[in-house]
Amino acid sequence: MLEGSEVTTVEWLIAPLRYPFMVRALVASTLVGGLSAVVGTFVVLRSMTFLGDAIAHSVLPGIAAGVLVSGRGDRRTLFWWALGTAVLVTLGIGWVHERGRVREDAAIGIVFAGMFALGIALLSTVRGFSVDLVHILFGNVLAVSSSDLVLIAGFGGGVLLILGAFYREFVLVSFDPILGATLRLPVRLYRYALLVLTAVTVVVSLQVVGLALMLAMLVAPPSTALLLTRRVPATMAIAALCGVVSGLVGLYLSFYFSVASGAAIVLVAIGLFLLALLVTRRRVVFARLRTR
Amino acid sequence: MRPRLARPSSGGAFEKGGTLEACSQSPLKQEPCRTGPTGKEPVHEPGSPAICARGLTLHYDKRTALEDVSFDVPAGAHVAVVGPNGAGKSTLLKAVAGLLPWTQGTLRVYGHEPRDHLCIAYVPQRAAVDWRFPVTVLDVVLMGRVHRRGPLRRMTRRDRALAEAAVQWVGLGPQAGRQIAELSGGEQQKMFLARALSQEAELVLLDEPLAGIDASSEVEILDLLDRLSGTTLLVALHDLGIAAKHFSLALLVRGRLLGFGAPEDVFTPENLQSAYGECLKMVRTADGTLVVQDTPCSRGAR
Numbered sequence: 001m002l003e004g005s006e007v008t009t010v011e012w013l014i015a016p017l018r019y020p021f022m023v024r025a026l027v028a029s030t031l032v033g034g035l036s037a038v039v040g041t042f043v044v045l046r047s048m049t050f051l052g053d054a055i056a057h058s059v060l061p062g063i064a065a066g067v068l069v070s071g072r073g074d075r076r077t078l079f080w081w082a083l084g085t086a087v088l089v090t091l092g093i094g095w096v097h098e099r100g101r102v103r104e105d106a107a108i109g110i111v112f113a114g115m116f117a118l119g120i121a122l123l124s125t126v127r128g129f130s131v132d133l134v135h136i137l138f139g140n141v142l143a144v145s146s147s148d149l150v151l152i153a154g155f156g157g158g159v160l161l162i163l164g165a166f167y168r169e170f171v172l173v174s175f176d177p178i179l180g181a182t183l184r185l186p187v188r189l190y191r192y193a194l195l196v197l198t199a200v201t202v203v204v205s206l207q208v209v210g211l212a213l214m215l216a217m218l219v220a221p222p223s224t225a226l227l228l229t230r231r232v233p234a235t236m237a238i239a240a241l242c243g244v245v246s247g248l249v250g251l252y253l254s255f256y257f258s259v260a261s262g263a264a265i266v267l268v269a270i271g272l273f274l275l276a277l278l279v280t281r282r283r284v285v286f287a288r289l290r291t292r
Numbered sequence: 293m294r295p296r297l298a299r300p301s302s303g304g305a306f307e308k309g310g311t312l313e314a315c316s317q318s319p320l321k322q323e324p325c326r327t328g329p330t331g332k333e334p335v336h337e338p339g340s341p342a343i344c345a346r347g348l349t350l351h352y353d354k355r356t357a358l359e360d361v362s363f364d365v366p367a368g369a370h371v372a373v374v375g376p377n378g379a380g381k382s383t384l385l386k387a388v389a390g391l392l393p394w395t396q397g398t399l400r401v402y403g404h405e406p407r408d409h410l411c412i413a414y415v416p417q418r419a420a421v422d423w424r425f426p427v428t429v430l431d432v433v434l435m436g437r438v439h440r441r442g443p444l445r446r447m448t449r450r451d452r453a454l455a456e457a458a459v460q461w462v463g464l465g466p467q468a469g470r471q472i473a474e475l476s477g478g479e480q481q482k483m484f485l486a487r488a489l490s491q492e493a494e495l496v497l498l499d500e501p502l503a504g505i506d507a508s509s510e511v512e513i514l515d516l517l518d519r520l521s522g523t524t525l526l527v528a529l530h531d532l533g534i535a536a537k538h539f540s541l542a543l544l545v546r547g548r549l550l551g552f553g554a555p556e557d558v559f560t561p562e563n564l565q566s567a568y569g570e571c572l573k574m575v576r577t578a579d580g581t582l583v584v585q586d587t588p589c590s591r592g593a594r
Binding site for chain 1: 389390391407409410412413414416420421422425426427428431432435436438439441443444471487491
């Protein structure tokens with residue numbers, strides 16, 4: 001009986017791997033889940049959640065411009081357009097904020113809504129683009145190609161390398177930028193670098209979860225980790241693990257229950273957060289009872 | 293008996309007419325503090341004051357925060373910067389830390405531009421920090437060593453030893469591994485003091501270090517500051533009594549410099565009236581202690 005159930009479980013796990021598109025999708029989900037969780041740790045620690053959402057939405061006009069310029073446009077072309085737009089918009093938001101004439105959240109809101117509207121307006125001029133728009137908004141991980149995987153791995157690896165190399169500096173300027181300034185560190189450069197790394201992460205993750213759900217992948221795993229640990233390295237490690245698990249489990253759920261893959265991945269990430277919230281809440285209640 | 297810093301004989305240079313000599317300028321461009329063979333030698337130009345300000349004018353938020361301020365702080369002096377809210381205390385500290393540019397005048401720290409210095413520690417007001425950040429006390433103190441290493445280089449044993457010694461010195465040894473949100477207000481302030489020590493700072497600037505902390509922590513922090521002999525301190529305070537009792541020099545500001553020198557010379561009825569209006573006065577008790585009497589109107593004046 002036991003042996004039979006083990007075989008069933010193994011079969012359940014192996015069955016999707018018989019399809020090459022599922023293997024690619026699993027690799028992509030794992031990479032994106034881990035990457036966005038690590039970068040998202042800084043997004044959450046610096047209270048830039050709204051900015052992460054704005055960056056995700058602001059790539060739409062770039063994609064639209066790519067479509068208009070290159071006809072229907074292949075995904076590689078659209079990727080570069082999205083990347084360029086995301087970086088530009090990110091630097092623009094940072095610049096508007098530094099000028100100090102507009103409140104940061106208002107500046108982000110204006111750029112976010114404005115760029116998203118511009119993207120939809122541009123795309124609405126392209127006939128028959130509605131299906132592609134749905135994929136951009138909600139992702140289509142099952143359509144990830146081998147060259148997409150190379151892009152995700154290349155850019156993701158680059159982002160992680162930079163974060164690793166300047167880890168101490170990024171943590172310091174996130175925690176206390178004034179200390180960074182008195183230590184004569186290039187605080188502005190690090191701040192912009194973090195924004196650009198977030199933008200790159202958003203763009204390489206678009207294919208998996210789509211821009212509408214990207215925010216959840218940036219925010220949910222680090223928020224889960226922050227409930228469980230009190231150190232930045234541990235937060236990153238647990239967040240990465242949550243991101244990877246969300247990617248894998250979400251994709252299996254998508255395969256077996258015919259749910260949209262991006263939505264399934266995000267729901268698993270949110271489920272892990274709720275589970276951590278429940279566990280830590282119980283821990284707090286038990287601790288209170290013990291002290292009485 | 294706590295060791296007290298002897299009042300510097302040449303200190304307290306302050307003249308309303310701005311007749312002080314110009315600030316000396318060291319030929320060194322970048323000042324690497326204490327980087328001699330043992331890592332302990334101060335390499336500043338001998339005899340240069342810790343802080344030299346001449347005709348300093350600062351703008352903050354498009355208004356003049358401080359105007360035509362001139363003073364010399366001798367190395368090793370402990371200076372209380374006092375004045376009502378909005379008097380320009382924090383602005384002055386930020387300028388000395390090299391965080392704010394000034395509009396006119398000259399400002400030198402040990403003979404150099406403040407922004408060239410690595411040996412200035414600035415402790416912000418506690419409200420400026422996100423206390424939920426997932427770092428421990430030792431993590432924060434080690435941040436004071438980051439600029440000594442640079443990217444890709446690991447912290448050395450000396451970095452760790454310095455940070456741990458600083459944590460022990462301020463009395464936070466048992467709390468070294470605790471998350472910063474678990475600390476009391478006084479402990480948080482001590483942690484920042486430990487970070488300043490791990491920076492090997494020769495000039496420590498503290499912005500309202502006693503704000504919002506309990507009386508016993510206040511005594512402990514003042515005791516720690518008293519023990520920092522050899523380190524120049526510039527501390528923004530509200531309590532004139534503490535300034536008079538614990539600091540060798542006082543710098544009274546309200547948009548301009550109203551007085552600089554020994555506290556008893558600065559806290560004169562005329563100066564206090566200029567700073568606070570009619571709302572505050574100092575009373576000398578039988579044992580010679582200066583006590584501040586804060587009348588209700590001062591709250592409105594502040």
